[in-house]
Amino acid sequence: MDAIEHPLRKYTRPHVTRTTTCPGCGNGIVAQAILRAIDELGLEMDDFVFVSGIGCSAWIPSPLFAADTLHTTHGRPVAFATGVKLGRPDMNVMVVSGDGDLTAIGGNHLIHAARKNIDLTVVLVNNGIYGMTGGQTAPTTPLGLTTITSPYGTMEHPLDISATIVAAGAPFVARWTTAHPRQLTRSIKKGLQKKGFAMIEAISQCPVQFGRVSKLGKATDFLQHYKKNSISFSKASGLSREELAGRIVIGEFVDIEKPELSSQWMDLKHQMGQEAQCHNKQ
Amino acid sequence: MSEIIILKNSCKGIEDCGICMSVCPKNLFAPSHEMNERGFLPPRVIDEDPCTVCMNCMVSCPDMAIVVAKKKKTKEPK
Numbered sequence: 001m002d003a004i005e006h007p008l009r010k011y012t013r014p015h016v017t018r019t020t021t022c023p024g025c026g027n028g029i030v031a032q033a034i035l036r037a038i039d040e041l042g043l044e045m046d047d048f049v050f051v052s053g054i055g056c057s058a059w060i061p062s063p064l065f066a067a068d069t070l071h072t073t074h075g076r077p078v079a080f081a082t083g084v085k086l087g088r089p090d091m092n093v094m095v096v097s098g099d100g101d102l103t104a105i106g107g108n109h110l111i112h113a114a115r116k117n118i119d120l121t122v123v124l125v126n127n128g129i130y131g132m133t134g135g136q137t138a139p140t141t142p143l144g145l146t147t148i149t150s151p152y153g154t155m156e157h158p159l160d161i162s163a164t165i166v167a168a169g170a171p172f173v174a175r176w177t178t179a180h181p182r183q184l185t186r187s188i189k190k191g192l193q194k195k196g197f198a199m200i201e202a203i204s205q206c207p208v209q210f211g212r213v214s215k216l217g218k219a220t221d222f223l224q225h226y227k228k229n230s231i232s233f234s235k236a237s238g239l240s241r242e243e244l245a246g247r248i249v250i251g252e253f254v255d256i257e258k259p260e261l262s263s264q265w266m267d268l269k270h271q272m273g274q275e276a277q278c279h280n281k282q
Numbered sequence: 283m284s285e286i287i288i289l290k291n292s293c294k295g296i297e298d299c300g301i302c303m304s305v306c307p308k309n310l311f312a313p314s315h316e317m318n319e320r321g322f323l324p325p326r327v328i329d330e331d332p333c334t335v336c337m338n339c340m341v342s343c344p345d346m347a348i349v350v351a352k353k354k355k356t357k358e359p360k
Contacts, residue, residue: 006292006346006349025344027344033341219298
């Protein structure tokens, strides 16, 4: 055990001394960004419920964070989190899961939670492949990439999940890569402070599975690739579809205010209680 | 003046990761030849003096294995 502790170690479980990810995985960068956002906002881990599904990135909160964590069935973390938020509107509920979990299997839960505008903060770690199960094609896999389930290259077009959630009506949607950890932290902070549904998509490297099939190489090559190919949302809006091919559009896509579901439920509960009291008095 | 502390046993090695070496603008990290208790090769710091405390290594380390702190001028007696 090292004598000097990392300043964010106070937010992790003492018996979990190491992250569960492969060397060079982007999940650790996202985990640190989440903890730093909580630290900078001065929030307490006791006020948090972390919900994760199945996959590598679902392991971010579940063994590591010293808070209440729910490690749920595949694709259903948003559904579980909706229940937690409606039951305990005073808690900060955060969903941390991957692209296979949240865009493929639980895609509809995510879209409808955004539509309902329930106060959740969703951190979607997008590595473009099913990493844990051996590198199968995910809905976010780039067109033409050879994976173990598409040996001649995938013929399916990838899903732009951030654009989908913007279209579903979420009041806060941002996308960054693991090469932008500070911007990622800033957006997670904004998402936590947002009263309503907030999704932060973090494009993350998977040097083991994605790196093997895409020949992108090591984790450091991924980070350089992200730095080189990312383009800010404001710059990208003036470019054509052809010019944007292969580029990663980063930035905060939407940041608006909207009536939130759990507070509306609480208002309704309060109102009904008052009406019942008046009725009893009569 | 800064102090760069590498928490060796948290590190997953410069061979497969090496993010700290790539993000440091002053190239202050070099490979070491001393394995940690899990068999990974953590980096070593060549020279702390040119460090500008940009903290790129600290925020980009996936394993929370680097701590960068500003050195205090007077050390408190232990």
